[in-house]
Amino acid sequence: MFTPGSKYFVGLTGLSLVAAILYAFLVNPNDLGSIALLGVAVAAGLIAGFAFLTRDGDTESATESVAANAEVPTPSFWPIVFALGAALTLLGLATNAIVFVVGLGVLVGGGLEWTIQNWADRASADGRYNSEVRARAIGALDYPGLAAVALGVIAYLFSRIMLTASKSGAAVIFIVVAAAVLVVGVLISTKPAFRGRASLLVTTFAAVLLAGAGIASAINGERSELAVVAEEKPYSASHRECGEEASDHYDKHAGNRVSSRSAVIATVIVEDGKLYAQMIGLKDKLNTVSVPRSNVTNILFRNLDKEEYRLVANLGTRTVAGTDVVEKIGTCTQLAGENQEQLLTINIPKSSSAENKYSFEVPGIEGKIEVVVP
Amino acid sequence: MESRNVKSSRRRLVASVSAIAAAVVLAGCAKNAPQDTFQPKGANAQMIQDLQVIVFPIAGVVGVIVLALAGYIFYRFRDRGQAIPVQSHGKPVVEITLTIIPALILSVVGVFTFRTIFDLAETKDTEMIINVTGQQWWWEYDYPTQEGISQPIITSGQLVIPVGTKVLLRETSRDVIHSYWIPALNGKKDAVPGRIHLLRLEADKPGIYAGQCTEFCGLSHANMRMETVALSKADFAKWVANQQKAYVSPAEGTKAKEGEAVFLNQCSRCHQVNGIKDANGKAVISAPDENVYSGAAPNLSHLMSRNTFAGAMFDLVIDKCRDDVWNASSEEFGAKYLAGVSSDCLNQKDLRAWLRNAPGMKPMYADPAKLEKSNGLYRGMPNLGLTEDDIDKLVAYLITLK
Ligand SMILES: [Cu+2]
Numbered sequence: 001m002f003t004p005g006s007k008y009f010v011g012l013t014g015l016s017l018v019a020a021i022l023y024a025f026l027v028n029p030n031d032l033g034s035i036a037l038l039g040v041a042v043a044a045g046l047i048a049g050f051a052f053l054t055r056d057g058d059t060e061s062a063t064e065s066v067a068a069n070a071e072v073p074t075p076s077f078w079p080i081v082f083a084l085g086a087a088l089t090l091l092g093l094a095t096n097a098i099v100f101v102v103g104l105g106v107l108v109g110g111g112l113e114w115t116i117q118n119w120a121d122r123a124s125a126d127g128r129y130n131s132e133v134r135a136r137a138i139g140a141l142d143y144p145g146l147a148a149v150a151l152g153v154i155a156y157l158f159s160r161i162m163l164t165a166s167k168s169g170a171a172v173i174f175i176v177v178a179a180a181v182l183v184v185g186v187l188i189s190t191k192p193a194f195r196g197r198a199s200l201l202v203t204t205f206a207a208v209l210l211a212g213a214g215i216a217s218a219i220n221g222e223r224s225e226l227a228v229v230a231e232e233k234p235y236s237a238s239h240r241e242c243g244e245e246a247s248d249h250y251d252k253h254a255g256n257r258v259s260s261r262s263a264v265i266a267t268v269i270v271e272d273g274k275l276y277a278q279m280i281g282l283k284d285k286l287n288t289v290s291v292p293r294s295n296v297t298n299i300l301f302r303n304l305d306k307e308e309y310r311l312v313a314n315l316g317t318r319t320v321a322g323t324d325v326v327e328k329i330g331t332c333t334q335l336a337g338e339n340q341e342q343l344l345t346i347n348i349p350k351s352s353s354a355e356n357k358y359s360f361e362v363p364g365i366e367g368k369i370e371v372v373v374p
Numbered sequence: 375m376e377s378r379n380v381k382s383s384r385r386r387l388v389a390s391v392s393a394i395a396a397a398v399v400l401a402g403c404a405k406n407a408p409q410d411t412f413q414p415k416g417a418n419a420q421m422i423q424d425l426q427v428i429v430f431p432i433a434g435v436v437g438v439i440v441l442a443l444a445g446y447i448f449y450r451f452r453d454r455g456q457a458i459p460v461q462s463h464g465k466p467v468v469e470i471t472l473t474i475i476p477a478l479i480l481s482v483v484g485v486f487t488f489r490t491i492f493d494l495a496e497t498k499d500t501e502m503i504i505n506v507t508g509q510q511w512w513w514e515y516d517y518p519t520q521e522g523i524s525q526p527i528i529t530s531g532q533l534v535i536p537v538g539t540k541v542l543l544r545e546t547s548r549d550v551i552h553s554y555w556i557p558a559l560n561g562k563k564d565a566v567p568g569r570i571h572l573l574r575l576e577a578d579k580p581g582i583y584a585g586q587c588t589e590f591c592g593l594s595h596a597n598m599r600m601e602t603v604a605l606s607k608a609d610f611a612k613w614v615a616n617q618q619k620a621y622v623s624p625a626e627g628t629k630a631k632e633g634e635a636v637f638l639n640q641c642s643r644c645h646q647v648n649g650i651k652d653a654n655g656k657a658v659i660s661a662p663d664e665n666v667y668s669g670a671a672p673n674l675s676h677l678m679s680r681n682t683f684a685g686a687m688f689d690l691v692i693d694k695c696r697d698d699v700w701n702a703s704s705e706e707f708g709a710k711y712l713a714g715v716s717s718d719c720l721n722q723k724d725l726r727a728w729l730r731n732a733p734g735m736k737p738m739y740a741d742p743a744k745l746e747k748s749n750g751l752y753r754g755m756p757n758l759g760l761t762e763d764d765i766d767k768l769v770a771y772l773i774t775l776k
Contacts, residue, residue: 290505295548372518374528
């Protein structure tokens with residue numbers, strides 16, 4: 001059993017280990033501090049080990065415990081899990097952060113189980129009693145832990161299937177699977193006959209089906225629309241489709257009311273086929289607005305007409321680095337339907353001048369609004 | 375003997391406490407206190423004044439009563455070893471009265487406070503708008519085109535408004551939160567990045583009204599000042615016309631012309647002078663966004679039309695000329711202010727010191743050794759290592775920027 005001395009040092013080891021990890025994450029992983037804390041953990045761990053093995057140097061209790069040691073330990077697969085964890089952790093360091101994290105999880109889980117089991121094996125000479133001790137110490141964690149892993153695997157595999165299937169197919173699969181789960185659940189709970197071999201059979205069948213379909217789906221990849229979207233950069237960077245057309249890539253259910261109406265420098269409005277701007281404090285319908293230079297600024301676009309329109313900001317031109325190619329700088333909102341609003345956020349770093357003019361336009365509507373950047 | 379000692383030390387305590395109290399009270403009577411909150415000089419500040427002349431005394435009286443009662447009770451019932459009195463659950467009459475009276479006072483105060491707040495937030499009757507942008511540690515003002523302003527105007531440090539006009543400031547910030555406060559004209563309003571907050575100003579009489587950033591914004595927060603200059607409507611029109619005046623390059627062969635060359639070399643990357651052209655005759659657009667952390671530096675096109683610089687921290691005119699403008703009567707003020715900075719009045723000492731080593735004059739983190747934190751961008755104006763000769767030329771040039 002743990003002795004007072006070993007308890008103290010086990011606690012110290014744990015504490016300094018946690019401190020080292022927190023320090024590394026929160027302060028600086030390359031700092032001497034985390035190494036020092038790790039050093040404390042190793043040293044305390046060593047002492048804890050000695051104290052544990054020598055039962056605090058109490059020879060009398062050591063002789064008592066001979067009997068406990070005499071028992072052959074229960075065969076255990078935890079050392080293997082622990083070794084697997086170590087291997088994965090190392091592999092992860094060289095390859096991929098996810099592998100590292102999984103490895104770390106396996107390492108800690110395996111180590112914990114192994115330690116507890118080892119400790120339980122020495123609790124007494126009675127194997128039954130020992131396994132009871134073990135169960136008391138950690139049994140409460142086994143099932144939830146396993147269940148969490150199993151659920152994770154199921155969710156992952158199922159999500160692969162859903163990403164491959166077409167949109168309507170996915171809906172059908174979802175309904176069928178949910179119905180099947182419900183039916184089987186009802187059967188298990190109401191028909192005792194179903195509980196034994198039959199339910200095992202069904203579960204195994206479902207597991208194999210899920211694994212097979214999941215792996216096949218993962219290999220097949222995501223359905224084409226999703227694959228396209230995944231490759232795209234955020235919308236404003238890659239979609240300069242600022243014309244009249246409705247693009248595939250726009251959010252078709254965009255909010256049509258904007259919450260930050262009070263924090264806009266100007267509102268651009270389409271009304272009866274005409275374009276004008278308003279600025280808080282000025283009553284006039286404007287065709288020129290002032291936008292402060294080099295600051296993130298919001299413009300509200302409001303469409304009062306039947307047709308869908310979008311606001312386009314023409315923010316000058318630039319020469320593509322290392323070439324003579326001159327490209328337009330600009331951005332735009334999504335299409336806004338009748339009585340809908342869109343917010344356009346811009347940042348114009350250079351003042352406007354006779355040579356360098358900026359404007360707002362709405363494709364399909366005549367005229368433009370001059371943007372002055374003082 | 376002993377009792378006399380006790381008495382005299384008690385007397386000394388009373389004397390020093392009352393001396394401190396008197397000093398505190400007298401400090402409230404400072405003569406030259408341009409940021410006094412009890413001296414409204416405009417309609418909005420007056421609304422606040424009307425509210426606070428009622429609420430302050432009420433709050434003061436209540437405060438004094440509560441303190442005096444508490445003091446009396448502490449003294450009267452102090453522990454002298456007497457028995458603990460009988461404990462009872464209080465008196466409903468007293469409790470209800472003491473709840474209702476404050477509630478009544480508060481609801482009366484509340485009604486008037488809310489009315490004032492809503493009156494101050496009114497924007498429908500606006501007669502002029504100005505965009506106000508704060509950054510560490512100075513204010514930029516730009517006037518969009520509107521009635522009376524045919525071309526946009528940009529300036530900094532000193533906000534110029536016409537008297538008797540309801541001006542709406544549209545405040546925002548380029549870096550951290552600042553707060554615009556001209557106590558004589560209105561309360562304060564935060565300037566928050568990404569938002570636009572509205573603050574009304576209206577001055578009754580021509581004059582200069584001082585203020586200060588009132589939201590802690592970093593190292594030089596205390597040096598982030600501002601002034602609002604109110605001009606009669608006719609004078610304001612003259613000011614607008616002057617701000618829109620086209621750029622005139624100094625005559626060939628003058629020192630100012632040499633100064634323009636130095637300016638193009640050293641200063642144009644941050645400071646815009648509208649209309650300035652480089653040696654090839656090409657218009658120069660500054661790029662403060664590539665050089666300064668906040669992305670902006672003051673526009674110097676009409677530097678000498680204002681009489682402070684660097685966030686209104688330094689005077690651009692010597693003390694004599696400053697007093698002349700500040701103390702001018704309402705009738706004379708406009709003409710004096712519009713005269714701008716003459717070469718006799720120019721505060722050469724501070725301006726030269728600024729050009730020699732700006733960060734030495736105003737703590738700004740403009741130290742190149744610390745630039746990595748801001749991605750190589752200066753915060754504020756750096757020390758450009760100019761020679762005295764360059765500074766001579768620059769001063770000769772800057773004085774032409776009226
Ligand atoms: Cu500030």
